[in-house]
Amino acid sequence: MFVETISIIDSKNYVDQKVKIGVWLTNKRSSGKIAFLQLRDGSAYFQGVVVKSNVSPEIFELAKEVKQETSMYVVGTIHEDSRSHFGYEIEVEDITIVGESEDYPITPKEHGTDFLMDHRHLWLRSKKQFANMQVRNEITRATFEFFNKEGFIKFDAPILTGSAPEGTTELFHTEYFDKDAYLSQSGQLYAEAGAMAYGKVFTFGPTFRAEKSKTRRHLIEFWMIEPEMAFMHQEESLEIQEHYIAFLVQNVLDHCDYALTLLGRDKELLKNYTKLPYPRISYDEAIKLLQESGEFDGLEWGADFGSPEETYLANHFNQPVFVVNYPKAIKPFYMKPHPTRKDLVICADLLAPEGYGEIIGGSERATDSDYLEVQIKKAGLNEKDYQWYLDLRRYGSVPHSGFGLGLERMVTWITGEEHIREAIPFPRMLNRIYP
Ligand code: 4AD
Ligand code: MG
Numbered sequence: 001m002f003v004e005t006i007s008i009i010d011s012k013n014y015v016d017q018k019v020k021i022g023v024w025l026t027n028k029r030s031s032g033k034i035a036f037l038q039l040r041d042g043s044a045y046f047q048g049v050v051v052k053s054n055v056s057p058e059i060f061e062l063a064k065e066v067k068q069e070t071s072m073y074v075v076g077t078i079h080e081d082s083r084s085h086f087g088y089e090i091e092v093e094d095i096t097i098v099g100e101s102e103d104y105p106i107t108p109k110e111h112g113t114d115f116l117m118d119h120r121h122l123w124l125r126s127k128k129q130f131a132n133m134q135v136r137n138e139i140t141r142a143t144f145e146f147f148n149k150e151g152f153i154k155f156d157a158p159i160l161t162g163s164a165p166e167g168t169t170e171l172f173h174t175e176y177f178d179k180d181a182y183l184s185q186s187g188q189l190y191a192e193a194g195a196m197a198y199g200k201v202f203t204f205g206p207t208f209r210a211e212k213s214k215t216r217r218h219l220i221e222f223w224m225i226e227p228e229m230a231f232m233h234q235e236e237s238l239e240i241q242e243h244y245i246a247f248l249v250q251n252v253l254d255h256c257d258y259a260l261t262l263l264g265r266d267k268e269l270l271k272n273y274t275k276l277p278y279p280r281i282s283y284d285e286a287i288k289l290l291q292e293s294g295e296f297d298g299l300e301w302g303a304d305f306g307s308p309e310e311t312y313l314a315n316h317f318n319q320p321v322f323v324v325n326y327p328k329a330i331k332p333f334y335m336k337p338h339p340t341r342k343d344l345v346i347c348a349d350l351l352a353p354e355g356y357g358e359i360i361g362g363s364e365r366a367t368d369s370d371y372l373e374v375q376i377k378k379a380g381l382n383e384k385d386y387q388w389y390l391d392l393r394r395y396g397s398v399p400h401s402g403f404g405l406g407l408e409r410m411v412t413w414i415t416g417e418e419h420i421r422e423a424i425p426f427p428r429m430l431n432r433i434y435p
């Protein structure tokens with residue numbers, strides 16, 4: 001008799017039908033008469049039930065002996081199972097071992113983070129990591145959908161570059177034949193060239209920061225989405241940003257219900273984040289709020305915000321909040337100066353609530369080549385390397401704006417994870433490059 005091979009996730013379409021599934025064993029328990037096999041196939045997790053009286057003695061013996069992470073084919077009948085998250089189980093009739101597994105290092109007991117990070121290649125198989133990657137995948141998919149529907153084109157910025165948009169202290173240096181090169185910190189400057197060529201573009205690629213900081217929100221290698229729009233001022237860019245974030249949250253709610261359930265994430269809370277507009281406050285107002293709270297001794301106008309300040313501000317609103325127009329002295333060279341307040345630039349950071357802090361940084365861009373030339377020098381950058389960038393202002397300069405969303409910051413917030421390392425398969429962190 002022909003038995004269809006399916007994925008666990010499709011169980012709902014095969015209730016009371018006999019199917020074959022390629023699976024790994026994650027855990028098991030058994031008594032004299034019945035064995036419960038916890039199974040996964042990469043699409044979902046569910047239970048296989050092996051009843052002694054329904055299978056051959058060899059198969060029952062196999063079910064009792066099979067070791068964690070053994071791969072196998074199981075054949076059996078799908079049933080509803082209202083007690084599990086997933087809602088279905090398989091009553092197993094036959095098992096064929098595919099690959100043996102001995103002494104799998106990650107057992108159901110507790111392990112320390114370092115041990116788990118050393119076994120990241122295996123740890124990825126666990127439920128939480130599975131759920132995080134589902135959310136990451138959905139955010140990636142929905143990003144393409146959003147920008148395509150808004151008329152942007154995907155624009156690939158180079159990874160090997162000669163420029164340092166976000167400052168020179170965090171650069172990864174490498175040799176480029178007889179020249180110096182750096183791993184990209186941001187695709188923005190190239191995206192600006194893209195916007196002048198094609199109107200609305202977005203980059204989506206890996207970026208690198210040699211940050212010596214060991215925090216739960218910093219990675220050395222992270223992925224960034226950087227839209228850049230010609231003929232656009234800051235206010236309109238903020239509208240795109242909030243619609244983009246609300247769209248991502250809504251799509252995760254619509255398409256990742258199982259993952260959010262596995263994570264125990266509060267879906268009502270996430271629904272709040274689809275309500276627009278997000279509040280906007282100025283840097284000046286933010287400083288005042290922080291000072292009035294009495295929790296930030298010695299905080300003065302001009303200071304950059306760290307995690308505690310950002311946490312306070314976003315929790316104050318219980319919503320993502322835009323902080324706009326920071327002091328020029330703490331922001332990069334390319335931002336547009338404020339028309340009346342010479343000490344400010346036209347920019348915004350979007351701060352996520354629940355302690356997650358900055359997820360987006362963006363600005364309107366300076367359009368004047370003379371102004372930019374001075375800023376480039378002041379930033380200690382080599383003018384020669386930026387002539388191409390100044391050309392964008394010499395030949396038909398227009399008001400333009402853009403922003404960067406850190407993919408892993410977004411995933412960490414939406415999944416409710418403690419640490420950004422859980423938002424990327426193989427995190428690159430201070431002192432860790434294995435595996
Ligand atoms: O604020 P940043 O440095 O801004 C830029 O790179 C601009 N060029 C973006 C633009 O306007 N096109 O970084 C943008 C975002 C941050 O808000 C954060 O989400 C993320 O990138 N990010 C990091 N994520 C993980 N680890 C790090 N070390 C990060 N640094 C920045
Ligand atoms: Mg920033």
